[in-house]
Amino acid sequence: DGGITQSPKYLFRKEGQNVTLSCEQNLNHDAMYWYRQDPGQGLRLIYYSQIVNDFQKGDIAEGYSVSREKKESFPLTVTSAQKNPTAFYLCASTRTSGSYEQYFGPGTRLTVT
Amino acid sequence: KNEVEQSPQNLTAQEGEFITINCSYSVGISALHWLQQHPGGGIVSLFMLSSGKKKHGRLIATINIQEKHSSLHITASHPRDSAVYICAVKAGATNKLIFGTGTLLAVQP
Numbered sequence: 001d002g003g004i005t006q007s008p009k010y011l012f013r014k015e016g017q018n019v020t021l022s023c024e025q026n027l028n029h030d031a032m033y034w035y036r037q038d039p040g041q042g043l044r045l046i047y048y049s050q051i052v053n054d055f056q057k058g059d060i061a062e063g064y065s066v067s068r069e070k071k072e073s074f075p076l077t078v079t080s081a082q083k084n085p086t087a088f089y090l091c092a093s094t095r096t097s098g099s100y101e102q103y104f105g106p107g108t109r110l111t112v113t
Numbered sequence: 114k115n116e117v118e119q120s121p122q123n124l125t126a127q128e129g130e131f132i133t134i135n136c137s138y139s140v141g142i143s144a145l146h147w148l149q150q151h152p153g154g155g156i157v158s159l160f161m162l163s164s165g166k167k168k169h170g171r172l173i174a175t176i177n178i179q180e181k182h183s184s185l186h187i188t189a190s191h192p193r194d195s196a197v198y199i200c201a202v203k204a205g206a207t208n209k210l211i212f213g214t215g216t217l218l219a220v221q222p
Contacts (some may be wrong), residue, residue, distance in 0.1 A: 031208055042117065042199070042212035050208075058209070088154055100144060100208050104156035 002027045004105035006091050011110045013085075021076045021108045023091035029103070030096040032074035036060060037088040037107075046089075049074055050096060078110065085112045116140050119200050119213035126220050132187040134216045136200030139181065146210065147174050147185050148199040156199070159185070190220045 004025045013019045025032065031050045035043040045058030049068040063082025068074055074093075078085045091105040117138045126132050136145070147159040160167050160174040162183075167174050171190075176183040187194055197217050201210040 033209075035212075040214065042115070042214045043201075043210075044212075045209060048209065090154075090156065092156075094208050096208065100203060101158050101161045102146065102208070102210065103158065104148075107154040107156075109154070 004091055004093055004103055006089075006105035006108050009106065009108060011108055013110070013112050015112055016080045017112075018080060019078050019085075019110065019112075021078065021089055021091075021110070023074045023076065023105060024072055025074075025091075025093045025103070025105075026072060027093055027103060028071070029093035030071070031094045032068070033092040033094075033102070034058075034064075034066065034074070034076045035090045035092065037090060043090065046076065078112075085110060115213070116204075116211050117200055117202055117213040119198075119216050121216060122214070123217045124219070126190050126218070128191060128220055128222050130190050130220075132190050132194075132218065132220075134185045134198050134200075134218070136183045136185070136213055137181060138183075138200075138202050138211075140202065140204045140211065142178075142181075142202040142204050144203040145176055145183050146201040146203070147183075148201060150197040150199060150215070152196075159198075187218075192220045192222050194218060195220050 033048040034046040047066040049055035065077045092102045094102045144163045171188045173186040197215040199215045200213040
């Protein structure tokens with residue numbers, strides 16, 4: 001079955017540690033996105049990538065980094081510079097031609113203490 | 114003011130009721146999405162529309178481009194419809210979406 005996988009579903013880290021969230025898709029989509037979701041707020045875009053080896057900052061990129069070495073994979077690193085890293089992180093992908101419907105992964109809930 | 118506003122923020126209904134969730138936006142868009150998020154967190158796309166009306170089962174989505182407004186209707190609501198419903202708009206040349214804050218729907222048996 002085609003889809004997006006994110007792992008792990010729950011992640012716990014100590015303050016000051018970098019942590020990398022995984023996102024893999026087998027939908028053959030060119031574009032991939034990372035969103036952050038906080039209670040009472042809409043999803044906010046962290047980074048996105050329209051093509052392999054290229055990515056752009058979203059609205060809240062500070063304290064995060066990404067890479068896009070393969071079409072299928074778009075890992076997100078939450079660095080120690082991110083002031084409030086505890087949140088629910090969602091990865092999504094879409095085609096860049098035809099239907100632009102976004103497909104979402106199941107999310108990773110990150111807790112930093 | 115958010116570029117995408119949803120109302121109501123919270124909605125409680127009795128099973129069988131007709132439900133309407135509204136979305137207003139202030140930017141020019143090329144498409145509008147309705148998404149459903151269950152308590153586990155995963156998000157499912159319900160509709161993507163740029164004009165008119167779409168129907169899928171008991172769900173109906175409409176959009177009025179001139180008034181910058183969309184509605185999501187659920188007919189014969191059921192407890193399994195309980196979820197957060199999110200409106201998102203595609204604005205600009207990229208596929209980036211701007212999200213509303215969601216409507217939490219609880220359908221009681």
